[in-house]
Amino acid sequence: MPEAIQIYIERVIEYTPRLVESLYETGIMMVFAMVAAILLGLPLGTLLYLASKGKSLENKLLYQIANIFVNIVRSFPFLLLVVVMQPLIRYFYGRATGDPVAASFPMMLIAIALYARFVEQSLHDVPKGVLETARSMGVTTPQLVWKFLYVEARSSLIIGFTTAFVSFISYSTIMGVVGGGGIGDFAIRYGYQRYETDIMYSAIAVIIVFVIIAQWLGLRLAARLDKR
Amino acid sequence: MIDIKGARKSFVGKNGDFKAVDNVTLSITGKEIFGIIGESGAGKSTLMRFINALEMPDAGQVIVDGIDVGTLNKNGLRKHQKDIGMIFQHFNLLNNKTVEENIKLPLELHKYKNPLSVDEVIKFVGLEDKKENYPAELSGGEKQRVGIARALVTRPMILLCDEPTSALDENTTDEIVGVLRKAQNEFDMTVVIVTHELNVIKQLCNRAAILERGRLIDTIDVNHSVTDRSDQSYYERVLEVLKDA
Numbered sequence A: 001m002p003e004a005i006q007i008y009i010e011r012v013i014e015y016t017p018r019l020v021e022s023l024y025e026t027g028i029m030m031v032f033a034m035v036a037a038i039l040l041g042l043p044l045g046t047l048l049y050l051a052s053k054g055k056s057l058e059n060k061l062l063y064q065i066a067n068i069f070v071n072i073v074r075s076f077p078f079l080l081l082v083v084v085m086q087p088l089i090r091y092f093y094g095r096a097t098g099d100p101v102a103a104s105f106p107m108m109l110i111a112i113a114l115y116a117r118f119v120e121q122s123l124h125d126v127p128k129g130v131l132e133t134a135r136s137m138g139v140t141t142p143q144l145v146w147k148f149l150y151v152e153a154r155s156s157l158i159i160g161f162t163t164a165f166v167s168f169i170s171y172s173t174i175m176g177v178v179g180g181g182g183i184g185d186f187a188i189r190y191g192y193q194r195y196e197t198d199i200m201y202s203a204i205a206v207i208i209v210f211v212i213i214a215q216w217l218g219l220r221l222a223a224r225l226d227k228r
Numbered sequence B: 001m002i003d004i005k006g007a008r009k010s011f012v013g014k015n016g017d018f019k020a021v022d023n024v025t026l027s028i029t030g031k032e033i034f035g036i037i038g039e040s041g042a043g044k045s046t047l048m049r050f051i052n053a054l055e056m057p058d059a060g061q062v063i064v065d066g067i068d069v070g071t072l073n074k075n076g077l078r079k080h081q082k083d084i085g086m087i088f089q090h091f092n093l094l095n096n097k098t099v100e101e102n103i104k105l106p107l108e109l110h111k112y113k114n115p116l117s118v119d120e121v122i123k124f125v126g127l128e129d130k131k132e133n134y135p136a137e138l139s140g141g142e143k144q145r146v147g148i149a150r151a152l153v154t155r156p157m158i159l160l161c162d163e164p165t166s167a168l169d170e171n172t173t174d175e176i177v178g179v180l181r182k183a184q185n186e187f188d189m190t191v192v193i194v195t196h197e198l199n200v201i202k203q204l205c206n207r208a209a210i211l212e213r214g215r216l217i218d219t220i221d222v223n224h225s226v227t228d229r230s231d232q233s234y235y236e237r238v239l240e241v242l243k244d245a
Helices: A002-050 A060-075 A078-084 A086-093 A100-124 A128-136 A141-178 A183-192 A197-225 B044-051 B074-082 B099-109 B118-124 B140-152 B170-187 B198-204 B234-243
Strands: B002-013 B016-028 B033-037 B059-064 B084-087 B158-162 B190-195 B207-212 B215-221
Touching (some): A002 A060, A002 A100, A002 A141, A060 A100, A078 A086, A078 A141, A086 A100, A100 A141, A183 A197, B016 B044, B033 B044, B033 B198, B044 B059, B044 B158, B044 B190, B074 B084, B099 B118, B118 B140, B118 B170, B140 B170, B158 B170, B170 B198, B170 B234
Parallel strands (some): B016 B215, B033 B207
Antiparallel strands (some): B207 B215
C-alpha cells in the first residue's frame, strides 16, 4: 500500500505543471465571466427590475426584450451555446477555438444572463417601505438604485454572485471541446481518456476545494455586510 | 398653504372599483398641526399622499404653497417632494445604514439651502449615543425618532406623518407625540398627521378632518389637551387616563 501511495505522489508531481496550467486557463475564463456578470449582468438585472410592472421605469417592451434574452441564453444547453456561438466569436476575436479567451465568450454570455436573474430577484426582495421612502424623498432613478436598492439588497446580491460563481466553474469544465483548456479539460484528457483515474479524481478534488472556498468566502462577506 | 379641491381617487379591487377618496375638499393653513382621522380603509393615507404626490388624484386639484401639484413634470415633482418630510408607521429606515447614515440620506439626494446638521438633529431627538447603531439594534420608539430626525434634517416646509405611532405601545406613543410637538414648535412647519388614534390627535392637533369611506364627514377644531404627557411619569399617565373622565 505505501508503494501505491508513493506512485500516486510521483504521478501527481509529474502532472502538477499541467494541472497548474489548467488552473490558469480556468482562472482566465472565470475572470472574464465574473467581470461580465458584474459589468453587464448587474445592470441587466437592475433593468429587468426597474422595467417591471409598477416600478420607476415600467416599460413592457424593454422588459420583454431583456426577459427573452435571459430566458433564451439560460435555456440553451450550454454545450450547444458554445457551438452556436462559434461564428460570432470568430468574427469578434479572429479565432473561436484553441485558447481560453475565445472560450470565455460563451462563459460571459451565460454569466450575464444568470447573474441578471439573481439580481432581479434580489431587488424584488427589497421591502416596499424602502421604495416608498425613496419616492417620498424625490429621488432620481440612479439615486434609487445606488442609494437604496443596492444598499438594502447588498448581501443577497453577494450570495447570488457566489451561487453564480459556482455555476461558472461548472460551465468552464465544458470548454475543453473548443480547446479552451481548464481544469475540467485536464480531468477529461488525462483522467478519463487515458484511464488515469487517480489524476481525474485529484483534479475533481481541486475543483471541489475551490467551490467550497468560494462559497465560504461569499457567505461570510454577505453575513458581514448584512445589518438587517 | 395646502388646498385640496374635489379630489377623487379609485383603486381597482376584487369587487370592481373602490373609491378611496371621494370628492374631498379641504384646506390646511400654514404652520398648523392638522389631523386626518378615520377607520382603516377610510382613505386617510391616500388623501395625505396627494400632498407629496406619492398618489395622484384621478380628479380634482391639490395646491401646495400656491403650486398645483398635478401640473408638475418629473423634475418639478422631485423639487416639490424635496421640501416635504415624511414619517411612516413602520419607520422605513434603511437597515444596512447606521442611524447617522439614515439621517444624512436626504441631504445626499438634493442640495438644501439651510439644512440642520446631523448632530443637531440627532441631539434633538435624543439619540446621541445611538449614532453608530443599526436600526435592528433599536427599539420601536428609537426607530421612529430616527425617522423623525431624517425628516427634520432638511428643515421641511411640511411634515407628513402616516400613522406615526400605530406600531408603538402607549408609553412610546406619548414620547413620540412629545417629540413631534417639540419639532413643530421649534421648526415652524405645517404638520399633517394621519392616524386612527384619537389620543394622538387630541394631544397634538389644532384641527382634524374626519373621513369615512373616502368622504369628508366633518372638519373639527380640536379641544387641545394642554398637558404634555411625555413629561409625566408612567404612574401619572395611568392616573390621568384611567381615573379622569
